[in-house]
Amino acid sequence: MSYGSLYKTSYYDWFGDLTEIYIKKKSYAGAMTEINCGMAPLKLSIDSPTNDKFQNVRGTHCEIQLFAETDFQFLDLYTSDSREYLIQIDKDSTLYWKGWILPDEYQEPYVNTPYPVTLRASDGLGMLKGFDFDWPYQDWAWWNSLQDFIDFILGKINSNIDGTGLVLDLYENLDIYEDNQSSTAADSPLNQTYMTSVPFYDKDQNPMSCYDALVSILKPFNAYITQNRGAWHIVRVPTNQSAYTRRLLSWSDKGASYGFNYTSNAAYNPVVATTSASVAKASLVRLMGNTLNISPGWKEFTIIQDYGLGENLIHGDFQLSWFPPAGGITHWSLVDSPTISSYPWSGGYLPIQVNNRTAWLPKDMDIKNAPNDWGVKLTGDNVGTGGAGYIEEQGVSVVTDAASELIITFDFKAINPDTEIHIMAWVDTGTPQYLSADGTWDTTPVTMSWDLNGDTSQLYQTKTVQIVTTAGAIPANGTFKVRLYESINAGSSTDVMYHNVRVGYLPAGESPKSELISHVSVNSNNNHIPATFDLPMGDAPAHNNNNLYRLYNNKLHWNNGGAGTPTSSWTDAQTTSDTLVNCMATNMALQNNQSYERISGTITSKLIDFLTIIDETNHSNYYYFFNRATLNDKEGTWDVDMIQLANEFNIAAEDASTLITEASDNLITE
Secondary structure, three states: OOEEEEEEEEEEOOOOOEEEEEEEEEOOOOOOEEOOEEEEEEEEEEEOOOOOOOOOEOOEEEEEEEEEOOOOOOHHHOOOOOOOEEEEEEEOOEEEEEEEEEEEEEEOOOOOOOEEEEEEEEOOHHHHHHOEOOOOOOOOOOOEEHHHHHHHHHHHHHOOOOOOOOOOOEEEOOOOEEOOOOOOOOOOOOOOOEEOOHHHEOOOOOEOEHHHHHHHHHHHHOEEEEEEOOEEEEEEHHHOOOOEEEEEEEEEOOHHHOEEEEEEEEEEOOEEEOOOOOOOHHHOOEEEEEEEEEEOOEOEEEEEEEOOEOOOOOOOOOOOEOOOOOOOOOOOOOOOOOEEOOOOOHHHEEEEEEOOEEEEEEOOOOOOOOOOOOOEEEEOOOOOOOOOOEEEEOOEEEOOOOOEEEEEEEEEEEOOOOOEEEEEEEEEOOOOEEEOOOOOEEOOOOOEEEEOOOOHHHOOOOEEEEEEOOOOOOOOOEEEEEEEEEEOOOOOOOOEEEEEEEEEEEEOOOOOOOEEEEEEEOOOOOOEOOOEEEEOOEOOOOOOOHHHHOOEOOEOEOOOOOOOOEOOOEEOOOOOEEOHHHHHHHHHHHHOOOOEEEEEEEEEOOOOOOOOEEEEOOOOOEEEEEEEEEEEHHHOEEEEEEEEEOOOOOOOOOOOOOOOOOOOOOOOOO
């Protein structure tokens, strides 16, 4: 499946450049028809929904005007398939824009032919709201780079595996690096910063949309994404006020190379200075008929950072329920490793055959035997408790910390008053160290037990067991394992359910928080409090305390996972050295310290595009970026709403103004 050209129209714009517009249809192999365009053949727009300088996703769309020579000539372009028709725009034989016709945005007059027809198309970024972040590797121990996640997200609209992708390359200019990362022109922080997929799911494991996931990744970098001149661009706002180096990444649909792959890097300068009306057409950048507005500076803003508090070092909570089938044996026998039946089973469980005994596990239980995977397994070692089978955690790495404790908690229910519940916990360091109920450790195997002692009042009741190790007594770095099992008198039967099995670090005397709420002061003389910014990922607190850091699921690592590599200080071209979230807050404060100017009007130029920064030479050389802009292509004009950028980034909050109005300054006007 691929796109074939159904229609083509072309014209020369005001600057004499050839513009060609192709309407392509999925799986079309017929002849291409040349058609006539209207008086305003192309309007190409970028539109940010707010005046926030740090809007993270800036979608683009276009309007195309065609002339219908016959009644309802283009009616077939209205379809419920959002990818049935592709628009491709070329400028002087170079790709300029791509997107899909919006199926619910077709209109034409109900009059005699010929008459103009308007088509509308979008670049697909908005479509990401309709895609769940259905990450295929939902193992909380699996670390991936931020670039991996961006590849996955944009792959929803960029991948051409099914023949319907945009297949655009990516330019990226992020210039802020964790102090342990490589920072040459060829290096990106996106493929050196790692996290798990946990922040993209709620507590019930429901994924957020790909759009929201993309915002979550870009926001801490003060970056945005847009399509410009036939490519995706990820641009860091603090970087784009002067020439910078940007990396080109080409898209691939092939196996291990799937996603964006580094190709090259080169200097790029987004700043274009305004000119007078006397310059030649090719160099003209002229503001005409503009309006100056003032937007308020911020008093303060709030950042809520969700730490994704991980109370459990173990992936999952065991949730093992035993329901012996009719005629089954009455107690556990010594068995070998179980045979796992992979076929579905009624009642929402998978049967696991253990010799002639069937245990039942929920379908979403992970049963894994790989040494580095987290999960549970059944085994035949009865650990000296005769006739007891058990479930065992494969093991997680723990690190000795004199200031931390280990907490083990679990709940259980039983249906027989003669049931005994047992737990064994140890650190495997070559010479295993076993945990006792009093929180101490010993090389002798210890089984901690809880006996219902025939008390029928305890049946079907949830019982909670909690063990806290002695502070600083974790014997050594190693693999921590937990084994749970129950025993029953011979000739009796029982069902036991374990749930909420948790093992975690806890600093002595501390109670970790699930989120941090930061009120960032910008300028106490202002009155405007704009919003609250939610961050489901970023730097966790006490980033130098590796054990505490392991409690947080939504943390960033400066390399590929593992203990001891959480991000700490980041440095950018403005010599910032702080956590990534604090760098983000600093740049937001600097850009909104004081009131700032917005200029709305028209610009005539062939030199500008959606990434352009306008240097207004007749107004103190203030810099402005396009918050909203529409190119009227045939006329060579841009209708714009521009927002002033702070001219410096090395000022402290409340230290200087970003707006200085001089009576002698005048905007260029007609």
